[in-house]
Amino acid sequence: MTTYRLEQLTVHHQAGARAPALREIDLVVAQGEQLAVIGPSGAGKTTLLHTLACAHAPAGGLFQAFGREPWALSGKARHALRAKLFLAPQTPPLPPRQRVVSAVLAARLPHWSLSQALSSLFKPVDPDAAYDALARFGLGDKLYARVDRLSGGERQRCGLARLLLSSAKVFLVDEPLSALDPALSQLTLSALQREAASRNATLICSLHQVEMARANFDRIVGLRDGRIVFDCARDDVSDAMIAALYQNEAVAPHPAQAHETPERLAIGACF
Numbered sequence: 681m682t683t684y685r686l687e688q689l690t691v692h693h694q695a696g697a698r699a700p701a702l703r704e705i706d707l708v709v710a711q712g713e714q715l716a717v718i719g720p721s722g723a724g725k726t727t728l729l730h731t732l733a734c735a736h737a738p739a740g741g742l743f744q745a746f747g748r749e750p751w752a753l754s755g756k757a758r759h760a761l762r763a764k765l766f767l768a769p770q771t772p773p774l775p776p777r778q779r780v781v782s783a784v785l786a787a788r789l790p791h792w793s794l795s796q797a798l799s800s801l802f803k804p805v806d807p808d809a810a811y812d813a814l815a816r817f818g819l820g821d822k823l824y825a826r827v828d829r830l831s832g833g834e835r836q837r838c839g840l841a842r843l844l845l846s847s848a849k850v851f852l853v854d855e856p857l858s859a860l861d862p863a864l865s866q867l868t869l870s871a872l873q874r875e876a877a878s879r880n881a882t883l884i885c886s887l888h889q890v891e892m893a894r895a896n897f898d899r900i901v902g903l904r905d906g907r908i909v910f911d912c913a914r915d916d917v918s919d920a921m922i923a924a925l926y927q928n929e930a931v932a933p934h935p936a937q938a939h940e941t942p943e944r945l946a947i948g949a950c951f
């Protein structure tokens with residue numbers, strides 16, 4: 681079964697914008713597949729994940745999820761399709777004053793009646809499930825902490841614990857390791873990959889940590905300037921391909937800096 685089929689897909693952030701954020705994207709992803717999307721800042725990784733989550737309507741090309749074209753469906757049917765997709769943004773939108781337990785259990789809201797949802801705010805309905813999900817990301821001790829007292833990395837993992845409690849068939853995870861140290865990064869990635877494998881969910885994960893991507897994912901997609909530069913098995917990704925992907929004109933020295941005299945720099949520093 682195919683989760684996604686994209687052919688010559690173009691995505692703009694603003695109608696009429698000259699440069700598309702994604703262009704000529706061809707991508708086929710099978711159900712249960714796990715792949716990493718890598719590429720420099722601004723390459724279009726987040727835009728791709730949002731498009732796959734049916735949050736951005738493409739400007740052109742073919743976009744199918746589970747064999748259907750989401751943007752040709754009625755609003756209600758598209759909403760039902762979205763329930764199968766879980767987008768975990770880099771900064772999860774968690775209510776700051778909420779307890780972690782309630783924030784995590786909110787993943788089950790679509791399956792609850794209104795009265796269940798309201799009563800869970802006062803007395804969480806299944807704290808054990810929230811604890812188990814948090815513990816898999818090393819956060820069991822934060823069950824009753826307030827969301828606004830979490831560190832950036834804890835917040836991020838709290839968002840991922842939410843994913844475990846969802847019934848999604850597709851995990852779209854945006855830079856889950858950006859605020860984590862190496863040991864937590866490996867724990868987090870392993871927890872995500874195990875969960876995806878156990879429910880045959882598709883996992884598409886954007887990563888800045890190229891070596892983590894190569895070590896953990898069989899398939900690597902390289903994005904640059906909104907285009908797919910390569911899409912291949914990890915063994916076929918060479919160091920030269922990675923170097924070309926990240927080659928960055930933007931970090932060349934600024935002309936004003938290059939010609940700055942020591943005297944002028946010193947004066948500038950005083951002010």
Ligand SMILES: Nc1ncnc2c1ncn2[C@@H]1O[C@H](COP(=O)(O)OP(=O)(O)OP(=O)(O)O)[C@@H](O)[C@H]1O
Nearest residue numbers: 693694700701719720721722723724725726727728
């Ligand atoms: N809301 C927006 N409105 C207009 N342009 C946007 C918006 N969000 C992103 N862009 C532009 O779209 C392009 C792709 O951005 P995107 O966030 O998808 O890249 P990215 O690869 O995820 O970057 P990063 O690694 O820095 O998070 C960039 O040129 C960016 O400036």
